[in-house]
Amino acid sequence: MRAVAVSAFRAVPEAVEVPDPVAEPGRVLVKVAAAGLNPVDWLIADGMLDGVAPHVFPLVMGADFAGTATAVGDGVTRFAVGDEIFGQVGGAAIGKGSYASYVSVSEGAPVARAPKSVPLADAAALPVAGMTAAQILEAAAVREGESLLVIGAGGGVGTYLTQLAAARDVRVLAAVRGEARQRMGALGAAVTVDTTAQDLAAAVRDEYPDGVDALVDLVSRTKEDFAANAALVHDGGVALTSLHQEDPARAPQGVEVIGFEMAPSGELLATLAQAVDAGQLKIDIEARVPLEQAPAAIAKSRSGGARGKTLIIP
Ligand SMILES: NC(=O)c1ccc[n+]([C@@H]2O[C@H](COP(=O)([O-])OP(=O)(O)OC[C@H]3O[C@@H](n4cnc5c(N)ncnc54)[C@H](OP(=O)(O)O)[C@@H]3O)[C@@H](O)[C@H]2O)c1
Structure with a gap:
């Protein structure tokens, strides 16, 4: 089958031919829709988990998938042939990912039945970003009427977080880079700040002179940048980063700091699918890219400019 893989850590991703997976005991073979x-x-292809988990090469990239079960291994009870499912490819070894025509998924992996109200492929845009957004909202514990500054609101996690927060009547200030304000407004943002055209701190202070109740920073790669953004939170508020698991030093006194890590689950995926079917959560897709062109889409993700989610279609 065709798949997109790297031959070694930090190698350039390529579309290659790899053996078809089979439905081993306890696993479901899925024809990937996206x-x-x-x-x-x-x-991960750059080696983020080197030394943490075993890897197989060529390393087929990707975690999120949506597709149809075409075979089930011995002992599988949760799913049957023909089921339309979505989720994250789990497994002990990394490298048998979802950028492929078929994927083998443990029935114990974070997987659920796909939402029925959208094309099956679109469900592949939900798992990592949707679960992250839902759990961030719980972790930051923002309540109705409170203010939430989301930096990086235009990307995958941010577009879901904006919607889920707005649905709780949280007032979302969406910080984006160089994009249409109407788009974030349609997702529920009360205020959109384009950080390429406006000073973020000044824009936030205009709205909330004492600071916002909560910050979700999806972009700061250094503790210094995160600390500067956390200074926009008032005393007693919360500042969360999705990029540092360790306690990010130098956040202002009186601000609770959370280094967030997502914990995937099939139950949470089922909840997200319900939210989609109830019309409460839109899947905001920026691009649908044929598998052979996935290397270019990966390069684009690296260089920035995400506006919602990108799907890879085998
Ligand atoms: N800890 C966890 O469990 C966990 C889980 C999921 C994701 N993450 C991490 O969280 C981050 C966000 O994930 P994602 O899937 O949402 O990524 P994404 O789809 O690439 O979105 C990132 C967005 O942030 C925007 N951005 C970057 N700098 C900005 C700035 N200064 N002001 C405003 N917007 C800015 C980007 O726009 P431009 O590119 O145009 O700047 C892009 O729209 C990633 O680093 C990811 O690895 C962590």
Whole structure:
């Protein structure tokens, strides 16, 4: 089958031929309708988990998928042939990912039945970003009427987080880069700040002179940048980063700091699918890219400019 893989850590991703997976005991063989692209896919291909988990090469990239079960291995009870499912490819070894025509998924992996109200492929845009957004909202514990500054609101996690927060009547200030304000407004943002055209701190202070109740920073790669953004939170508020698991130093006194890590689950995916079917969560797709062109889409994700989610179609 065709798949997009790297031959070694940090190698350039390529469309290659790899053996078809089979439905081993406890696993479901899925014909992939689409894989969802996440920054973590190329971070893993760069060696982010080297020494943490075993890897197989050529390393087929990708975690998020949606597709149809075409075979089930011995002992599988949760799913049957023909089921339309979506989720994250789990497994002990990394490298048998979703950027492929078929994927083998453990029935214990974070997988659920796909939402029925959208094309099956679109569900591949939900798992990592949707679960991250839902769990960030719980972790930051923002309540109705409170203010939430989301930096990086235009990307995968940010577009879901904006919607989920707005649905709780949280007032979302969406910080984006160089994009249409109407788009974030349609997703529920109360205020959109284009950080390429406006000073973020000044724009936030205009709205909230004492600071916002909560910050979700999806972009700061250094503790210094995160600390500067956390200074926009008032005393007693919360500042969360999706990029540092360790306690990010130098956040202002009186601000609770959270280094967030997503914990995937099939139950949470089922909840997200319900939210989609109830019309409460839109899947905001920027691009649908044929598998052979996935290397260019990966390069684009690396260089920035995400506006919603990118799907890879085998
Ligand atoms: N800890 C966890 O468990 C976890 C889980 C999921 C994701 N993450 C991480 O969270 C981050 C976000 O993920 P994602 O899937 O949403 O990524 P994404 O789809 O690439 O979105 C990132 C967005 O942030 C925007 N951005 C970058 N700098 C900005 C700035 N200064 N002001 C405003 N917007 C800015 C980007 O726009 P431009 O490119 O135009 O700047 C892009 O729209 C990634 O680093 C990812 O690895 C962590």
